[in-house]
Amino acid sequence: MNWLNTIAILLIAFLAVFLESYFRALRNVLGAQIDLLPALVVYAGLSAGISTVALLATLGGFWFDSLSTNPLGISVLPLFVIGFVLHHCRDLILREQFYAQYMLGLTASALAPLLTLLSLIGAGAEPLLSWWSLWQWVVMALGGAAFTPACFYLFERFNRAFIYPPQAQTSFRPDREIKRGRQPHVDY
Amino acid sequence: MLKRQYYMTVGLVLLVVLVVLNLPDPRAARLKLAVGGLFLPLFGIAGAAHNLVEQADRTVAPRSTLLRQIDDLRKENQLLREQLMQAQEAWRENTQLRQALNWQRRVPWPLKLARVIGQDPANWWRAVIIDVGSHDGIRTNMTVLTAEGLVGRIAEVALYRSHVVMVGDPNCRFSAQVQDPRDKSVVAKGIISPSASTLDRLLVDLIYMPGGSLLKPGQLVTTSGDGGIFQKGIAVGQIVDVRTNDYGLNLEARVKLAVNLNRLEQVWVMTQ
Numbered sequence: 392m393n394w395l396n397t398i399a400i401l402l403i404a405f406l407a408v409f410l411e412s413y414f415r416a417l418r419n420v421l422g423a424q425i426d427l428l429p430a431l432v433v434y435a436g437l438s439a440g441i442s443t444v445a446l447l448a449t450l451g452g453f454w455f456d457s458l459s460t461n462p463l464g465i466s467v468l469p470l471f472v473i474g475f476v477l478h479h480c481r482d483l484i485l486r487e488q489f490y491a492q493y494m495l496g497l498t499a500s501a502l503a504p505l506l507t508l509l510s511l512i513g514a515g516a517e518p519l520l521s522w523w524s525l526w527q528w529v530v531m532a533l534g535g536a537a538f539t540p541a542c543f544y545l546f547e548r549f550n551r552a553f554i555y556p557p558q559a560q561t562s563f564r565p566d567r568e569i570k571r572g573r574q575p576h577v578d579y
Numbered sequence: 580m581l582k583r584q585y586y587m588t589v590g591l592v593l594l595v596v597l598v599v600l601n602l603p604d605p606r607a608a609r610l611k612l613a614v615g616g617l618f619l620p621l622f623g624i625a626g627a628a629h630n631l632v633e634q635a636d637r638t639v640a641p642r643s644t645l646l647r648q649i650d651d652l653r654k655e656n657q658l659l660r661e662q663l664m665q666a667q668e669a670w671r672e673n674t675q676l677r678q679a680l681n682w683q684r685r686v687p688w689p690l691k692l693a694r695v696i697g698q699d700p701a702n703w704w705r706a707v708i709i710d711v712g713s714h715d716g717i718r719t720n721m722t723v724l725t726a727e728g729l730v731g732r733i734a735e736v737a738l739y740r741s742h743v744v745m746v747g748d749p750n751c752r753f754s755a756q757v758q759d760p761r762d763k764s765v766v767a768k769g770i771i772s773p774s775a776s777t778l779d780r781l782l783v784d785l786i787y788m789p790g791g792s793l794l795k796p797g798q799l800v801t802t803s804g805d806g807g808i809f810q811k812g813i814a815v816g817q818i819v820d821v822r823t824n825d826y827g828l829n830l831e832a833r834v835k836l837a838v839n840l841n842r843l844e845q846v847w848v849m850t851q
Contacts, residue, residue, distance in 0.1 A: 411700035
């Protein structure tokens with residue numbers, strides 16, 4: 392496991408949760424706050440190990456709930472389910488395509504609040520739901536979708552700058568080399 | 580085929596979530612405050628940066644603007660002095676009448692200024708975080724208000740910050756009364772609750788008012804003092820429209836909040 396990448400993902404998740412709470416300009420303009428955690432979970436699910444996905448979902452969910460009225464831990468499972476499914480199907484997904492990243496971000500950002508709301512209602516909480524919530528859901532999905540390719544780009548740059556890529560094994564074997572040309576003739 | 584590591588990770592996450600969700604309320608609240616405490620340095624840095632920008636803005640303000648502000652403040656000061664003189668007279672008269680009727684003396688609200696440092700990141704709650712906590716004498720259920728009217732109540736208190744659930748949040752339902760704007764008499768009482776049928780986030784519903792109450796748009800809605808959390812007479816908003824419910828058995832009104840909850844910068848906490 393690449394720990395530097397995992398630490399970077401967790402650090403960005405921590406900052407993302409803080410910024411979601413601190414910056415209210417977007418909420419004042421659009422009427423909804425964009426959640427950046429599903430986009431990070433998409434990146435982690437497709438590019439990191441299952442342990443990183445679990446850590447991100449658990450810590451990210453706890454951090455998010457600690458600044459919210461949500462019961463602590465309610466956001467963890469929705470994030471983990473999304474990350475787990477993506478990690479499981481990562482070989483079937485063209486993760487380097489912009490369109491795929493966008494669509495996965497859209498789906499994850501739309502699913503995460505829905506699953507969280509279902510968990511909240513299941514836990515007996517009474518979240519604020521009205522027609523306005525539909526607009527907020529659309530804004531969250533589109534915002535998360537726009538952030539996902541940016542997230543892939545940023546982490547690609549980060550990995551290129553700070554992490555050595557594993558050296559690819561060459562198929563060349565020196566002991567199998569056919570040496571052509573004149574060879575010194577030896578008589579025994 | 581899932582690998583063993585998958586099973587272990589899923590099991591571990593499920594276990595952690597189940598344990599945390601099933602913690603007793605006081606322990607869960609303490610854990611939540613501890614986790615939220617990790618953000619304190621960031622809020623501190625952001626607040627300091629905000630103050631720095633404000634100070635820098637003040638130092639480069641042009642002289643003409645400052646002179647205009649001084650002029651405005653002088654005028655406002657004069658107006659407030661006149662109002663204070665009138666209020667002092669009314670206060671003296673009020674005290675005399677209370678003594679004559681043997682009523683309990685009304686004490687002024689002790690208030691503490693707080694800055695709004697964050698908002699609930701989830702869109703399905705209406706809550707903000709303020710920069711005062713138990714260190715400043717803040718306790719749960721204290722009233723939060725601005726000069727315009729009621730903001731909400733304190734829901735959770737950490738050492739240096741508190742969580743405020745605002746009017747219109749499902750966790751901030753309370754009893755309110757409708758006053759006639761002319762003679763300030765109480766027209767009806769009801770419960771303030773979130774509005775599900777509107778796109779305007781500054782509208783809330785006033786429900787369970789007796790049918791036949793003489794409600795009209797523009798009437799003032801204030802806290803009724805019932806329920807023991809909010810003091811009586813804090814402005815909540817104004818009635819926008821009224822509709823009958825349950826075959827005329829009771830009335831419901833939409834109330835436009837007096838405070839713009841989307842643009843809160845500073846609030847007062849009633850430390851009583």
